[in-house]
Amino acid sequence: MRSLKKTRRIQVLVLAAVALAGSAALIGYGFRDGINFFRSPSQVAEAPPPPSEVFRIGGLVEEGSIVRGEGTSVTFRVTDGGASIPATYTGVLPDLFNEGEGMVGTGSYVDGVFVATEVLARHDETYMPKEVIDALKEQGVYQTPES
Structure with a gap:
């Protein structure tokens, strides 16, 4: 026969494992x-x-890739020097969005075109996201901004 102390310890461990699994499931559900x-x-x-x-x-x-369409629709191409991907966006673009400037877009790739739901441009003349700099350096295109 098991002692009451041992039974209690097993119950606490099982309860902790269930709570941990439940927490992990909730975190995964929240991040999906x-x-x-x-x-x-x-x-x-x-x-x-x-x-x-x-x-x-x-x-x-x-x-030379920005083409403004009807209303707020815009098509353009995003490049890192190694490849160029056509993109489309419907909405108001940031003021600093321009040809030859860095950008980050959120969206999906449908039928060979990146359909953006959000477009971010540099917030000043010197900033560029680290991921964009790394991608441009990998292609040998990145130039250090002049001060």
Whole structure:
């Protein structure tokens, strides 16, 4: 026969394991739509993600690629020097969004076009996200900003 102390200890351990598993499940459920992986245009061209996956893409807006459509619709190309991905966005673009400037967009890759739901541009003339700098350095395109 087991002692009462040993039985209690087993019950506490089982309860702790169930609580830990429940916590992990709740955290995973909470993050299911909140985790957006960053990809460079070269990575998207090399291994296109499924249309259902929401991710972030970053690079430079290709020179001569911005085409403004009806209303607030805009098409452009995002490049890291190694690959160029066509993108489309409907909405108001940030003031600093321009050709040759860094940008990060959130959206999905549908039928060979990145459909952005959010577009972020540099918030000043010198800042660029670390992920974009790393992707540009990998392609040998990044130039250190002049002070």
